[in-house]
Every structure is written in structure tokens, then in C-alpha cells.
Amino acid sequence: MTGGLADYFAMGGYAGFVWPAYAVALAVLGGLAIHSWHRYRASRDALDRLQRPAGARR
């Protein structure tokens, strides 16, 4: 912790491995989370439309 921020980001020379590892995890797990969330919202909205047709029967 001598050279401050730049030193930290250099990760003792392993920057090219440490940061991509965290980036890959974020991309894969974050991507799955976002995709799953969008599909969930879509499925819920589609079901709502089916259960409450225009001019509600009930």
C-alpha cells in the first residue's frame, strides 16, 4: 500500500488475471440474474393479461 490507487489496481503484477476473474464472474452471474429477472417480469405480465382480459369479466 505504498503507491496508492495505481498500486492497488496493479494487484502486485497480477492485474491481468485478478480483474478479469472478477469481471467474468460479474458478467456470467450478473447476466444470468438480469436475464432471469426479465423473463420473470415477462411471465408475470403475460399471466396478468390472460387473467384480466379487457373489459374484466368479474
Place this chain on the structure above:
Amino acid sequence: MLSTLANPARFMRLSGGALPWLGGVTLVALVVGVAWSLLLAPPDYQQGESVRIMFIHVPAAWMALSVYLFVAVASAVALVWRHPLAEVAAQAAAPIGAAFTLVCLATGSLWGRPMWGAWWVWDARLTSVLVLFFLYLGYIALVNAFDDASRGARAGSLLALVGVVNLPIIKFSVDWWNTLHQPASVMRLGGPTIDVSMLVPLLVMAAAFGLLFLWLLLLRMRTALNERKARALRLYGLPGSDATGIGEPVAAARPAWR
């Protein structure tokens, strides 16, 4: 019949209440875990800062194995007891397990290059985890390969069960064969050999990944149940409505949630 319908309904009610809380706790755990791993944990005396890859790689590997076990147990329950939620759970979990396995393989590769001098080696541990990844993909492909969803689910369940033999192979590969991969340092007889300053963030990340799995599992199961219900409604109309009056299919033809 009634209880079969009631279970998914009860699941939807309970999971709907749990989902936002689970999501919030998961997010907090992930932020704390990543901050601890990147800022607070000390560099290793041999591996330097590259050891920070461990905080992603090892929990991802644990999840890759546990999620597969979950898929296999759920598949067994689906095959034996035909519990209506078991197949839904197995199919919702498989892509999550595949994602954790991919993260494990990719971070392992990024860690292997500086430490071993190779992105990839065909040794027992790495190869058996790659096989696990293909088992996940095979399960997902097989489930979706049939026009008849219930046949796809059965075929997938059988594959998931057969694939269980791979789990002990992965776990003990580092003991059975000569490999570059280091042996277990946390889940071993006689306790962990890893220092507490690294063990704690490792366990926080493991808990965060576990929570992430639960949140994603509930989310994806709810999605599947919504989609099934919507499909049934499109085919058979609203229960009690006379919109489809004539030609209402006999009850036996209804795919009651299955």
C-alpha cells in the same frame, strides 16, 4: 389432484413474499464479500495478490457441485414421487449450476496461467469439472429436446442421476491422481489449513453465492410456473369462464401444472 394444484399455489404465495428479502440480503452479502476479498484480505505469501481469484473460484466450485447435487436429488424426487415442484426446481437450477461451473472454469484458468504457467491442463480435477459443465448443458438440452415436455423432463432426470457419479470423482480427483491442482484446504478432515484472514472472506463469498442461488432458483421456478399457467390458460381459457364453452376438453386432458 387438489393437493397437486395446491402445492404450486402455496409455493407461489410463500416465494413471492420471500423473493424481495432474499434479493436484498443476497446483494448485501455479495457487496460485503467482494469488498472483503478485494480490499481487506491479505495477499498470500507465495501467490501474492493473485490469491484474490480464490474468493470467486472456490465458492463457484462449491456451488457447481452442490447445485448439481440439488438437480440430481430433485430429479430423483420427480422420478419417484412425481412431486409437481421437483421437476420445476431441477430445471430452474440447472442453468444456475452451469453458470457457476463456467465461472469456476474461467477463474481457474485465469489463476492457473500465472501460478502454473498454463491456461489449461488435462488433469483429473480440471477435466472432471469440464465434464460437469457438459453434464449441465446436456441436461438442459435434453429437457428441451422433446415435443412432449414430460418426456423431456424424465429423460433429463435420468441423465442428472447418472451424472452423479461424477461428483465424487471431482471431489477426490486431487487425492486419487497426480494433479497440478492443490488438494482441499477447507473441507478436509482435521479442519481447514487456510488462515482465518482468508477463510472468513471465503466463507462470506460462499454464503453470498448460496443466497444468489436461492434467489435465482425461486425467481426461475416462479417464472416456469407462471409460464405453465399462462400456457394452460391459452389452451383452455379461464376456469369458470364460458368463453371456450363448446369443446371444453375433458379434465383428464388438462396438464394440471405438469
